[in-house]
Amino acid sequence: MVTPLLDVRDLSIGFGSAPAIVRDVSFQVMPGETVALVGESGSGKTITCRSVLRILPPTARIDSGAITFTAGGQSCNLLTETRRMMRQIRGNRISMIFQEPMRSLSPLHRLGDQVAEVLRLHRDMSKAKAKARVLETFVRVGFPEPARVWKSYPFEMSGGMRQRAMIAMAMVAKPELLIADEPTTALDVTTQAQVLGLIKDLQKETGMAVILVTHDLGVVANMAEQVVVMNKGRVMERGPAPVVLGAPAHGYTRKLFAAAPAIPEVAAPARAQPGNDIILELRDVSKTYTMRAGGWSRPVGITACHEVNLSLERGKTLAVVGESGSGKTTCARIALGAELPDAGGQVLFRPSSNADVVKIHDMNSEERVCFQRQAQMVFQDPYSSLSPRMRIGQTLTEPMEIHGLGSKSERREKAAEMLRWVGLDPSMLTRYPHAFSGGQRQRLSIARALTLDPVLLVCDEPTSALDVSVQDQILCLLENIRDRMGLSYLFISHDLAVVARIADEVAVMRQGVIVEQAPPDTLFYNPRHPYTRALIAAQPEPDVNRPIDLKLVAKGAGAPGSWPEPFRFEGIAVPALTELEPGHKVRCHV
Amino acid sequence: MMFLRYAIYRFITMLITLWVVSILIFVIINLPPGDYLSNQIAELRATGQAEGVAKAEFLRTEYALDRPIWEQYLIWVGMAPGPQGWYGLIQGNFGWSFEFDRPVSEVVGDALWLTVLVNLAAVLFVYMVALPLGVIAAAKSETWVDYTAAFVGYLGLATPNFLLALMLFYYGNKYFDLPIGGLMAPEFEGQPMSWEKVKSILVHLIVPTFVIGTSGAAAMMQRLRANMLDELSKPYVETAKAKGLGPAKLLAKYPLRMAFNPFVADIGNLLPAMVSGSVLVSVVLGLQTIGPSLLTALKSQDQFLAGFVLMFVALLTLIGTMISDLLLVLLDPRIRYGARGG
Numbered sequence: 055m056v057t058p059l060l061d062v063r064d065l066s067i068g069f070g071s072a073p074a075i076v077r078d079v080s081f082q083v084m085p086g087e088t089v090a091l092v093g094e095s096g097s098g099k100t101i102t103c104r105s106v107l108r109i110l111p112p113t114a115r116i117d118s119g120a121i122t123f124t125a126g127g128q129s130c131n132l133l134t135e136t137r138r139m140m141r142q143i144r145g146n147r148i149s150m151i152f153q154e155p156m157r158s159l160s161p162l163h164r165l166g167d168q169v170a171e172v173l174r175l176h177r178d179m180s181k182a183k184a185k186a187r188v189l190e191t192f193v194r195v196g197f198p199e200p201a202r203v204w205k206s207y208p209f210e211m212s213g214g215m216r217q218r219a220m221i222a223m224a225m226v227a228k229p230e231l232l233i234a235d236e237p238t239t240a241l242d243v244t245t246q247a248q249v250l251g252l253i254k255d256l257q258k259e260t261g262m263a264v265i266l267v268t269h270d271l272g273v274v275a276n277m278a279e280q281v282v283v284m285n286k287g288r289v290m291e292r293g294p295a296p297v298v299l300g301a302p303a304h305g306y307t308r309k310l311f312a313a314a315p316a317i318p319e320v321a322a323p324a325r326a327q328p329g330n331d332i333i334l335e336l337r338d339v340s341k342t343y344t345m346r347a348g349g350w351s352r353p354v355g356i357t358a359c360h361e362v363n364l365s366l367e368r369g370k371t372l373a374v375v376g377e378s379g380s381g382k383t384t385c386a387r388i389a390l391g392a393e394l395p396d397a398g399g400q401v402l403f404r405p406s407s408n409a410d411v412v413k414i415h416d417m418n419s420e421e422r423v424c425f426q427r428q429a430q431m432v433f434q435d436p437y438s439s440l441s442p443r444m445r446i447g448q449t450l451t452e453p454m455e456i457h458g459l460g461s462k463s464e465r466r467e468k469a470a471e472m473l474r475w476v477g478l479d480p481s482m483l484t485r486y487p488h489a490f491s492g493g494q495r496q497r498l499s500i501a502r503a504l505t506l507d508p509v510l511l512v513c514d515e516p517t518s519a520l521d522v523s524v525q526d527q528i529l530c531l532l533e534n535i536r537d538r539m540g541l542s543y544l545f546i547s548h549d550l551a552v553v554a555r556i557a558d559e560v561a562v563m564r565q566g567v568i569v570e571q572a573p574p575d576t577l578f579y580n581p582r583h584p585y586t587r588a589l590i591a592a593q594p595e596p597d598v599n600r601p602i603d604l605k606l607v608a609k610g611a612g613a614p615g616s617w618p619e620p621f622r623f624e625g626i627a628v629p630a631l632t633e634l635e636p637g638h639k640v641r642c643h644v
Numbered sequence: 645m646m647f648l649r650y651a652i653y654r655f656i657t658m659l660i661t662l663w664v665v666s667i668l669i670f671v672i673i674n675l676p677p678g679d680y681l682s683n684q685i686a687e688l689r690a691t692g693q694a695e696g697v698a699k700a701e702f703l704r705t706e707y708a709l710d711r712p713i714w715e716q717y718l719i720w721v722g723m724a725p726g727p728q729g730w731y732g733l734i735q736g737n738f739g740w741s742f743e744f745d746r747p748v749s750e751v752v753g754d755a756l757w758l759t760v761l762v763n764l765a766a767v768l769f770v771y772m773v774a775l776p777l778g779v780i781a782a783a784k785s786e787t788w789v790d791y792t793a794a795f796v797g798y799l800g801l802a803t804p805n806f807l808l809a810l811m812l813f814y815y816g817n818k819y820f821d822l823p824i825g826g827l828m829a830p831e832f833e834g835q836p837m838s839w840e841k842v843k844s845i846l847v848h849l850i851v852p853t854f855v856i857g858t859s860g861a862a863a864m865m866q867r868l869r870a871n872m873l874d875e876l877s878k879p880y881v882e883t884a885k886a887k888g889l890g891p892a893k894l895l896a897k898y899p900l901r902m903a904f905n906p907f908v909a910d911i912g913n914l915l916p917a918m919v920s921g922s923v924l925v926s927v928v929l930g931l932q933t934i935g936p937s938l939l940t941a942l943k944s945q946d947q948f949l950a951g952f953v954l955m956f957v958a959l960l961t962l963i964g965t966m967i968s969d970l971l972l973v974l975l976d977p978r979i980r981y982g983a984r985g986g
Contacts, residue, residue, distance in 0.1 A: 149886065171889070173886050
C-alpha cells in the first residue's frame with residue numbers, strides 16, 4: 055500500500071460565525087496522480103484546494119479535519135504546521151496556478167524576476183544558475199524565445215502566454231504537488247486545449263501529482279485519473295474517472311452530465327432551404343479603429359472586422375462564433391447601431407416582412423428611437439448589467455417609461471407578464487437584484503429586453519458567466535421564447551457547443567474575418583476550414599475515450615499565416631469566402 | 645533613450661503651460677478695477693498732496709500702467725519693449741514693488757529659497773510619516789494599530805494649523821528649548837551662509853515642518869491605506885503568497901509597488917497646497933517665506949510683486965508635476981510602454 059501524497063480527512067471550513075460551507079470533505083491524492091475536484095460555483099471546491107496551502111481569506115475558520123502531506127519520508131499536517139514551515143512548503147513542494155492569468159501576475163515586475171523569485175526563496179542557487187534554470191523552464195512550457203520572455207512584462211503577453219508563465223513559475227522548483235484552480239476557464243478553447251496538454255506533458259515528465267479544480271466535465275475527462283464531485287460543500291461522488299464519467303452513480307453527477315453542452319455527432323445534414331424574409335443584413339461591414347499613442351508617435355489603424363457579410367432570417371438564430379479578439383462583439387455593436395461601420399459598409403433592418411428597410415448605419419434620431427424599441431440586447435454579465443439600486447419592477451418598467459408606453463398600471467402588468475414568460479414569479483417585482491442567483495438574474499435581463507416587444511434580440515455571450523446546469527436552462531428559455539414570440543436572434547458566443555443547439559446558421563470568425571459559414575449540422579458534419587476543425591477538436595468532451603486531438607488543434611489555432619496553403623493569408627489580404635456547396639461557405643483560395 | 649525623449653517632451657509642455665498660466669495670472673490680478681498707483685493718486689488727490697501725484701504719474705508711465713492690458717502683459721513678460729526697452733520676466737527682471745518701493749527681487753530675496761526649503765522639508769515629512777503608517781495600517785487593518793493610526797491621523801487633519809503651531813511653540817520651548825518664531829536666529833539674518841547659520845535654520849525648521857506637514861501626512865496616510873487594501877485583495881498577492889514569500893517582503897515588493905503610483909502622483913499636488921496653505925502658518929510663526937509678501941501684495945494690488953509670487957508658486961507646481969510624471973514613467977512599465985505606443 056503506497057502512502058498517499060496528500061490525505062484530506064473530514065475537512066470542514068466556515069466563514070465568521072456562519073455555518074460551514076465545506077463539510078466533512080475527504081479525498082486522497084497518490085503520487086503522480088491527477089485528482090479533479092468538480093463542482094459548480096459555490097460548491098466549496100476552491101476553498102477546499104486553497105486550504106491545502108492555507109491561503110484562505112482572513113475570516114475563514116477551519117472547524118475540523120486534517121490535511122496530511124507526505125513527501126520524502128516525512129509527514130505533516132498542513133492545517134497545524136507553523137507559518138514558517140508553511141512558507142517552505144509553498145512554491146517548493148506544493149505550488150498553485152490560479153484562474154485569471156491576467157491578474158495573478160504582478161504587472162510591475164518582469165516575468166523573469168517573478169519566476170526566478172521561487173528559486174531565490176527555496177533553492178540555494180547562484181543568480182546565473184537560477185536564470186539558466188528559469189530559461190530552461192520557459193522553453194519547456196513552450197516559449198520559443200525564453201530570453202525575451204525573461205525581460206517581458208505580463209501586459210505584453212496574451213492570456214495563454216501568461217498562463218504558460220504561471221505554469222513555469224509553479225514548475226520551476228519541481229514540486230511534488232501542483233494545485234490548478236480553474237487554470238483554463240479564462241482562456242479561449244484552443245488555448246485551453248494547449249495549456250491542458252502542457253500540464254499533462256509536464257506531469258508525465260516530472261511525476262508530480264495534480265489537483266485540478268474545474269467545473270468542466272470535458273476537462274476532467276481529458277485530465278483526471280480520480281474524480282471528486284462536490285456540491286454545496288459536500289462530496290457527492292468520488293472514484294476513478296472512467297467509472298464516475300462512464301456510469302455516474304449520484305443523481306447530481308448525472309445532472310451535471312445532462313447539462314454539459316457537447317458538439318453533436320451528426321449524420322449527413324439535410325439541405326437547408328434558403329429563405330428570403332431577411333430581418334437583418336450586414337453588407338461589406340468593416341471596422342478600423344485608430345489608436346493614438348502618447349507623445350508624437352503616429353496613430354495606428356487596427357482592423358476589428360473586415361468585409362463581414364451576414365444575413366439573419368426572420369424567426370431564426372444566427373450565431374457568430376470566435377475567440378477573444380475575433381471581432382464578433384464589434385459586429386454585434388455595429389448591428390445594433392451602437393457603432394458605425396467604415397464607409398461603404400451597410401446594415402439593413404426590416405422590422406416586419408412588409409415594412410420598409412431601415413438603414414442602421416445612417417439613421418436619423420427618430421428612426422433610432424424606433425429601432426431601439428425593436429432591437430434589444432442581452433448582456434454577458436448578469437451581475438453588472440442590472441442596477442443594484444433599482445427594484446426589479448422599476449428595472450423592468452423603465453424601458454417602457456422611456457419610450458412613453460402605456461399607463462403606470464399597464465406597465466406594471468406587462469412587467470409581471472414578462473416575469474412569467476421567463477419562469478419567475480411576479481411577486482418578485484419588489485425585490486432587488488442581489489436577492490437573485492446568477493441564472494435568475496440572466497432571466498431578469500431577458501425579461502427586461504422583452505418588455506418593449508422587440509423583434510430582434512442580440513445576445514452577447516448570454517451564458518458564459520453561468521454554471522453549466524444554469525446555462526442549459528437559459529438556452530432552453532431563449533429557444534422557447536424565440537419560437538413563441540417569433541423573435542430573431544443574433545447570438546454571439548465563443549463556444550461552439552452552446553451554439554450547436556440554438557443556431558440555424560453559424561459564422562466562425564477569426565482575426566476580424568469570417569472563415570467559415572454554414573448551418574450547424576453541415577459545419578459539424580463536414581468542417582472544412584482548419585480553424586473550425588481546431589475549434590471543434592479543442593472542445594473537451596466529457597468522455598474519457600475521446601481525448602482532445604492536440605495535433606488538429608495546433609494546425610488551425612495559430613495565426614492565419616501558419617494555416618495550410620489553401621487557407622493561408624497575411625493581414626487583411628484575405629482570400630474570398632467561397633461557397634463550396636449550397637449554404638456552406640469557406641474562406642480559401644480555390 | 646525613450647525616457648530622454650519623453651523628458652524633453654514633458655519639459656516643453658511644461659513651458660507651454662507656464663506661459664498659459666502667466667496669462668491667467670496677469671488677467672486675474674488685473675480684474676479688480678484700478679491699480680496700485682491709480683489708487684494712490686486718488687488718495688493723494690483726496691488729501692491734497694499734489695507733489696506726490698506727480699511722482700505717481702511718473703511711475704505710471706515708467707511702468708507702462710497707462711497702456712492697454714495686453715501691452716502691459718507683453719512688457720511684463722518681456723515679449724515687447726517697454727519704456728526701459730526689452731526688460732521683463734524672460735530677461736530676468738521681476739519688476740518693481742510699489743508697496744515696498746524696491747525691486748521685487750530685493751523684496752522677495754531670501755524668502756524664495758526659504759520657501760522652497762520649508763515646503764520641501766514638509767513634503768519629506770509627509771512622505772516619511774505617511775508611508776510607514778499607511779502600510780502598517782493596511783497590513784493590520786481593523787486592529788487596534790489601524791484604529792490608533794486613523795485616530796491620530798484625523799486629529800492631525802482636524803486641528804487648525806495655527807493652533808497646532810502655537811501649542812508646539814509653547815511646549816517645544818518649555819521642554820526642548822526650541823526657538824520661537826522665525827526661520828533662523830535674528831543675528832544670522834542677512835549674513836552670508838555659515839555652518840552656524842545652517843544649524844540655526846535646521847533647529848528653527850522643526851516646528852514649521854511639523855505644523856505644515858501634519859494634515860497632508862494624515863490625508864496621504866489614509867489614501868495609501870485605502871490603496872493598499874485594494875491591492876491586498878488582488879490575485880497576484882495570492883500568487884506571491886503561494887510562492888512561499890514572507891509577509892514583510894511580500895508587502896513591500898508587490899502591493900506597495902502598485903499602491904505607490906498615486907503616492908508619487910501626489911507630489912505635484914502637494915507643493916501648491918502647502919505653499920498656499922502655509923501662508924497663514926507663516927504669518928503666525930513669523931516665517932520669512934514668500935507667503936506673507938503674497939498676502940500684502942494681493943491686498944494692496946501691488947501687481948508686479950503679486951504676479952511674481954504667483955508665477956513662482958505655479959513654477960513649483962509645474963516642476964512638481966513634471967517630477968512625478970517622470971518618476972511614474974520610471975516606476976511603472978505600463979505607463980512607460982503606453983507612452984511608447986505598444
